[in-house]
Amino acid sequence: MMKSLLPQSQLRRSSVATAARSAAGGDGSAADGGGGAGAGAKAPASSTFWFLLHALCCLISLFLGFRFSRLLFFLLFSTTALYHSTTSSSSAAVLRATTTTTTTTTTTTTTTNTFTLSFAAANPPPSNPANRTALEAAAAGADKGGTSGNPQSHVVVGRHGIRIRPWPHPDPVEVMRAHQIMERVQEEQRRWYGVKEPRQVLVVTPTYSRAFQALHLTGLLHSLRNVPYPLTWIVVEAGGSTNATASLLARSGLTFVHIPFPDRMPHEWADRHATENRMRIHALRAIRERKMDGVVVFADDSNVHSMELFDEVQKVQWMGAVSVGILAHTGTAEQPRLSEEEKQNMPLPVQGPACNSSGHLAGWHTFNSLPFSGKTATVVGEAAPVLPKGLEWAGFVLNSRMLWKDAEGKPDWVKDLDAVGENGEEIENPLNLLNDPSSVEPLGNCGKKVLLWWLRVEARADSKFPQGWVIEPPLDVVVPAKRTPWPETTTELPSELLEDKQEQDDRRLSRANKSSRPRSTTKRQGKEN
């Protein structure tokens, strides 16, 4: 019964829809119509039924013309052919088949009727291939020529349905499985084409407690977490180790060595450079003492490193140099006015090895600080460009065995670490660790690829920041918002998990947060007790 009701509603919908479309010539998808009528025709034949059917067809033909009734008769005699032999697929599959009656009259437009057939019931597939080809044959206009010529082949030429499953959206379990497959494939790729024996990466970072320390260390931390090689992070902290840094390192999930450095970090950039150099040497001595094995990378906490850097440094034999992009950020609103000529001649802000045509190290490309002369920052946190002094450590990588007292194959152009810095001389850059700086290996396609960026961004030395970035109460200014989504009277937060004291603190916190709304014009001062 439902089936017979359904076609009529479908027909009414279809009559309006297809009437509009028939003039344009159907394009493969139209309202449902014929199938229902065809199914309805299976009712037992009685004269009244046929009369009613005829009347219905006449009514519909008024809208659609002769074509519809032809289609109806066609469907009446070939309903079994609608079910393709593919019912072996899942019963939930919905087949959307399109049929066309191509008129042989002079009109050239065609109407298309789409019908959906659900295979919930087990409809027997047609065993007679002639019926199947009849459907396509009528559509294709050829009779016996529909099949590929051989009775054993089931590949039929002509019109086929477009199979769409009922819920064509990804299945999360399958998506997870696909990602597992891709991970395994990528692991295999690394095994075939990547580094054969990955060496440990020893990252040396000098740091000290200041406002921007958490910013810089967090950024570096995330970069290091993504390195696919075993890694040890050697953090040297000026002014002794602080709890804040220690907890940040502990939360990082990386293997780290936290080394305190007794001197405090000075406020002048020149002195700061010198102190950092001494901290790095201190770290190298620690590596030597602990006989750590791997590739030493000098990662300053404010620098940004690409992942390719860590892939590239695996290739170093003893000492390598990479290209560093020097970002001399101006820090002021005033940009220096440069003439066109100056702009043309602006040198590349890159420090790195320069190669000759045969790919050997020919010299160094350093950052040209002439355009900035006189306008550089002297004090940390000053709003002026901070420039590197000479060659930066960040552009060099070492094999840690170079630092050991005795290592196999250690070349003689490497100075012993103990002999360095003995007389209090400044270690400007790692080349001072060598007797012969020409043996440095240029990495990153001979310096053509910039693998990391050098940046110095700091706040003023006296900037206040909450210790460990945890806000300790109390806060003194409380400015409630003008309008809140929750009623002002009830100040209880829905957090019964907190103790009472904590509850009060949180209330104060929430009030403080609300105070940042721009619309509040009345300032009500007061303390909550």
Added chain:
Amino acid sequence: MGKGSARALALALAVLLACSDVAVVTAQDTERIEGSAGDVLEDNPVGRLKVYIYDLPSKYNKKLLKKDPRCLNHMFAAEIFMHRFLLSSVVRTFNPEEADWFYTPVYTTCDLTPSGLPLPFKSPRMMRSAIQLIATNWPYWNRSEGADHFFVTPHDFGACFHYQEEKAIGRGILPLLQRATLVQTFGQKNHVCLKDGSITIPPFAPPQKMQTHLIPADTPRSIFVYFRGLFYDTGNDPEGGYYARGARASVWENFKNNPLFDISTDHPPTYYEDMQRSVFCLCPLGWAPWSPRLVEAVVFGCIPVIIADDIVLPFADAIPWEDIGVFVAEEDVPRLDSILTSIPTDVILRKQRLLANPSMKQAMLFPQPAQPGDAFHQILNGLARKLPHGDNVFLKPGERILNWTAGPPGDLKPW
């Protein structure tokens, strides 16, 4: 003295073992490819067969090419490059009496529309005219009625010479070619246009163009399924359901919202690079079951997912396609994501190892100049495997099998 030679033998053996050991442990793990005909991908056809090339007037080949040099760049350029390869090949012989195979250089697909698509309407007449020429000027056609001759017919449906499948089936293979060996790109089981004993070849894809787009091999494969191409051919199939037997439309409708499937009709400039970053590349049928995507997928190491029922893939006896690609029936397309994600990981890795085998990639290409193991040599290997000729190849005197007047009357007109 015996001891000395025994020691030398042992040394030689040890060296040999060491060498083979080294050969096995290469930079990347590859697997040897063995098809149903055995480990024949790297066979050298030189010395196993002799080919005689008929000297046809240039109206059958050179003049056509001169009129439209675009014939060298389209997918059917294999017929031209095969001719050029054979002209300078070692297997060529100038003495037809000692030839095992006879080649007729007629470029039947070199009749292009302004937009570059080949028109097959004159091809039957061209072929017929060429065969008449060789039958009258040389005795070798008549003594076997073409059974020891081979022709390169790379068009959509091979020697049926039509681009529309129904019309191609209606025409059937050109009657004069019914005894010859056909070297064609089309292959579908139990199809009129694929006769027994044909050699299926890959479509022509320009090797230099693919070489220039290679990316570093350690770039991780992060796209799961990749496809670029049409899903609906609104120009030729406005109603839908004819093009690709509805399979491409089904792929689109089922997987357009699936983030694992990177499918669209775009023409990105990074098409080749993207294939190298994909694990699976779809190779569904279009108007014909074959496509150059298979060649591209093999060259770029992307596992081909072949959606074409009953297709016969190139060099099917030399290359075990079942082990290398994934075959999905057209009716199973809605479940494509389940099928692909349920393949065990070690099977996928094995397929990638097979694809990484350089002889596999070589076999799919037509490089200029020819290199050992490439598609030209695979064709010759295929021809060599059919030797020696059977008893039914050479006709008894007075025996006639071919019907020279068969076929549609339009074909009988001279060209």
